[in-house]
Amino acid sequence: MSWHMPAEGAPHERTWMAFPREGVTLGATDVEREAGYAAWAAVAHATADFEPVTMLVDPSELARARRMLSSEIEIIEAEVDEFWMRDHGPTCVTDGGTLGAVDWIFNGWGAPDWAQWQKSAAHARRIAEHVGAEVVPSLLVNEGGGIHVDGEGTVLLTDTVQLDPRRNPFADRERVEAEMARTLGATKAVWLPRGLTRDYDDLGTNGHVDIVATIPSPGRLLLHHQADPAHPDHAVTRELRAILSQETDAAGRTFEVVDLPAPATLTDAHGPVDWSYVNHLVVNGGVIACGFGEPEADARAAAILAEEYPGRRVVTVDAREIFARGGGIHCITQHQPAVTPTAQPIGGAR
Template sequence: MWRMPIESAPHERTWMAFPREGVTLGDDAETREEGYRAWTEVAHAVAQFEPVTMVVDPTEIARARRMLSADIEIVEAPLDEFWMRDVGPTFVVDADRPGVLGAVDWIFNGWGAPDWAEWQKSALLARVVAEHVGAERIDSLLVAEGGGLHVDGRGTVLLTDTVQLDPRRNPFADRARVEAELARTIGATDAIWLSRGLTRDYDDLGTNGHVDIVATFASPDHVLVHEQTDAAHPDAEVSQLVRRELTDAFAALGRSVTITGIPAPSTLRDDHGWVDWSYINHLVTNDGVVLCGFGDPAADARAAEIIADAYPGRRVVTVDSRPIFDRGGGIHCITQQQPTVG
C-alpha cells in the first residue's frame, strides 16, 4: 500500500525546477533576473542540508550552470511552469515493499486552466522525474497539485474544498471520490477538509486556495497555521476559520493535536492588493528548515523561533521570499521532497 511520508521524515533529495522566460518570470530583464536569483538562493539554502536536483529547460541550461553551485544536479527537460511542488510528482513509499519508491502523477492543468497559464510541457515532468529516480509511476485521473495537500505520514491529509472540488479542475468530483483517490495514491485514511485558503490566492494568478500556505503538520500531533492578527486584513477572518475547522476536525477524529499559529508579517498590502505572505510555506529538510523571510526583522525572527521550537534539532535558514510570493507562491511551492526508502 502506498503511503506519503510526513515532510519531516528523512529525504533522499529535494527537487526544484529552474525558471524560464514566460508570464511567471516577468516582463523585463530586471524582473526576470530577480526571479532567477530567488530560485537560486532557495536551491543553495536547501543544498546546505540535502542534495538538490534541478530540472532545467534547454533554453536555460547555460544560465543554470552559471548560477547554480556545482553540487546541484541538473536534469534537462522541457518545461513552461516551474513550481515543482505542483508540476512534479508527489512521492510515496510502499510499506509492503521496502525500498520501493512511488511517484504519483496527478493531472496538472495550470491550477484550473486560466487563460494566462502555460502548463502543457510541465504537465509531463512527473514522468521525467519518476524515470530519472527509478520510481514506480502511479497514474491518477485527479487534477491536483502537491501544494494542495499536507500529510501527517499516518494517513491524515489536509485539503481545501476550493482546490480539490474546483469545477475547473475536477468538475465531477465530490469529497468521497477525492478521498477514495487519495487513499489509493497516498494512503490517506482521514481527510480534513478546510473551507478555503488565503485571500490573495483567489486572484487571477492564484491557486484557488492551496493548503500549504495556511496549515501544515510539524509532526502528527502538531499543526502550524497562518495567523493574521490585524483585523484590517481579510485573512484575519480566514485564519480564525481555519483554526476552528482544524480544532473541530481533530476532535471529531478523537485526536489531541497542538495547533500553533505563526503570526503574519506586519505588511498588509502591496501594489497588487492584500499580501498572502505566510511563514507556513516553508520546506523541512533533513537537518534544517528553509523558511520564508519578508524583510520584517521582528516578524521574521519570531517566526524562526516558532519554527525552531516546532522542529527541534533542525537549523532554520531564512531566505527572502518576497520575489517568489510576487509570482504566486513561496519556498514550499518551488520545492518537492523525495523521501528516503529503506
C-alpha cells in the same frame, strides 16, 4: 501496492526543483526576470547545504542555470514551462522498499488563460524514470501544494482546490478521499473550506493548503495567523482556527493548533499580500523558512519553527520575489523521501 506518503519531516533522498524560464510568471522586464532567477537559485543553494538538490532546466536556460547554480546542484535538461515543482512534479510515496511517484493531472491550477503547463506536466514521469520510481497514475487534477500529510494517515485538503469545477467538475469529497487513500494511504481527510484571500486572484491557486496550514508533527498543526483586522485574512484565519481546533487526525487526536503570525506588511501594489511563514520546506536536519525583510517578524517565525521542528537548523531565505509570482519556498520545491523501511525522522519528532 499499498502506497504511503511519509511526513515531510521523514528523511529525504533529495529535493527537486525547476529553474525559471521566460514567460508570464517570471516577469516582463529584465529586472523582474533577474530577481526571479536569483530567488530560485537562493532557495536551491540554501537547500543544498542540507541535502542533494536536482534542478530541471529548460534548454533555453541551461547557460544561465550553469552560471547561477553552484556545482553542488545537479542539472537535468528537460523542457519547462511552469516552474512550481511542488505542484506539477510527482508526489513521492513509498511501499516498503519501493519508491512511487504519484502523477496527478496538472492543468495549470484550473487552466487559466495565462498558464502554460503542458511541458511541465510531463515532469512527474520524467523524474520517476530518472530515479527508478514506479509511476502511480491518477485521474484527479491535483497539485502537491494542495495537500499536506502527517505520515500517519491524515491529509489536509481544501474544498476550493480538489472540488474546483475547473479542475475536477465531477468530483465530490467521497471520490477525492478514496483517491487520497489509494495514492497516499490517507485514512482521514481534514477539509478546509478555503484558503487565503490573495490565492483567489488570477495568478492564485484557489486555496492551496501549503500556504495556510501544515502538520509539523502528529497531532499538532501550524496555522497562518493574520492578527490585523484591516487584512481580509484576519477573518479567514480566525474561521479556519475555529474549524481546525475541533478537527481530529487519523489517530483520533484533536489537533493542537499553533499560530504562526504573518509579517506586518498588509498590502503591495496588487492588494492584500499572502505572505506566510507556513510555506516553509523541511529538509534533512533543517528548515528553509520564508523571509519577508522584516527582522522582528522573520525572527519570531524562525523561533516558532525551531520549536516545532526540534533538532533542525532554521535558515531564512527572502521569499518576497517568489510570493510576487504566486507562491513560496514550499511551492517551488518537491522532496523525494528516502526509501528505507526503518527510516525515522531526523529531528522534528515530539
